Amino acid sequence: MDSNSSRGKRTSLQPMRAAGRQRVEELLEAASDLMAERGYEATTMAEIAARAGAKIGSLYRFFPNKEAVADALVQRHIAVLEDEYAALAKRAATLSPDALADVLIELLVTLHPRVKSLSALMEARTDKMEIRDRARGHAIVGIAAALRVCAPGLEEALARDIAAVVLNTMKVLRGMITKNAPTTPDAPDELRRMHRLYLADRLEPFRRAPDSITDAEP
Template sequence: MDSTSSSRNRTALEPKRDLGRRRVAALLRAAALVFQERGFEAATMVEIAARAEANIGSLYRFFPNKEALADALMQHYTEVLQQGFEAIAAQARTLSPEALSDLLIDFLVARHAQTRALSALLDSRAESTLTRLQIRAQALAGVKAALVACAPHLGSTEADAESIAAVVLNNMKTMVGMTLKDAPTSAGAPDELRFMNRLYLAQRLGVAR
């Protein structure tokens, strides 16, 4: 194995003390900002260390390369999304389709600050194709679980539940783009999308409730 492959395969160091955990958290926040602003390829370890007001040696101590930094961020984002979807599924049993719709449509927007570099990493990293598919599958499963909790009859029609979840997930992603002005929008467009999603779920989940 050459030195480049060896470096890329090295993993992040797990801090054992509170001071180390706080330092790692600061480094990850800085990395997320730099990746979001400049993209994965353009970002440098020097720039990330400077943004964190940390010594470059401290950055390399915990993260041997940018890949290790990105992997740590992706793992964190996966956990944030999983916890959020589980919380919605737990509430969904007592919610109307319209109330569930509102929770779902704003889900990714509400968590943007916690997952700000997600799109940049997925879009920029050539090796992230599998990760992109895994996170999309995770999100689709999370939406589906919430829908079935709200409308148990969907559990007997897997294809319908998956199709509805896919539509809602795409609406959720569109809402992020509209909110961040990354997608064509106008002042009233997010409210229109929210209204459309309510009508859609009220019709699709309301059957047999």
């Protein structure tokens, strides 16, 4: 067994002290920046340490290899998604469908810098489909939960279908804003209007309590 394989079985060190936790956050932030900029394969442990302003020994103290750094980043990104969608579900009770549409659109735009290396990690890893499915699954479940809070009569299966449409709309809009998707100057605003109309059409019939709905769409 080569050294890389044996090292890959070692786990990351979980610091107990606040200073250690802060250092780990700095190292992970540096790794996320570099992997988003250059890709997973091109990023080295030495570059991560240098970007974080840390000694290489400090990085290896917490993470035995780059794969361990990647594992920690995936967990960090998934936790961010869980927290943000949980917060969204709490907010949704006070939002109209139009307002919820705007909040959802902005959410993916604001989330992207916090999970910026997730795409690079998914592209590089052998378990990328599992990571992608986890990220998408959390997003769909989180959006569906917010939709059902906003429209209490909405059934879970339909909420997830609508959530999948919303998630794809969010991704297209982010691509337009970042110029990674075909666009024109006013196209993002048009997509926002379409998104509002879609959610208003699908949610309004279910805004009443479930036992009072008699003529809602299936």
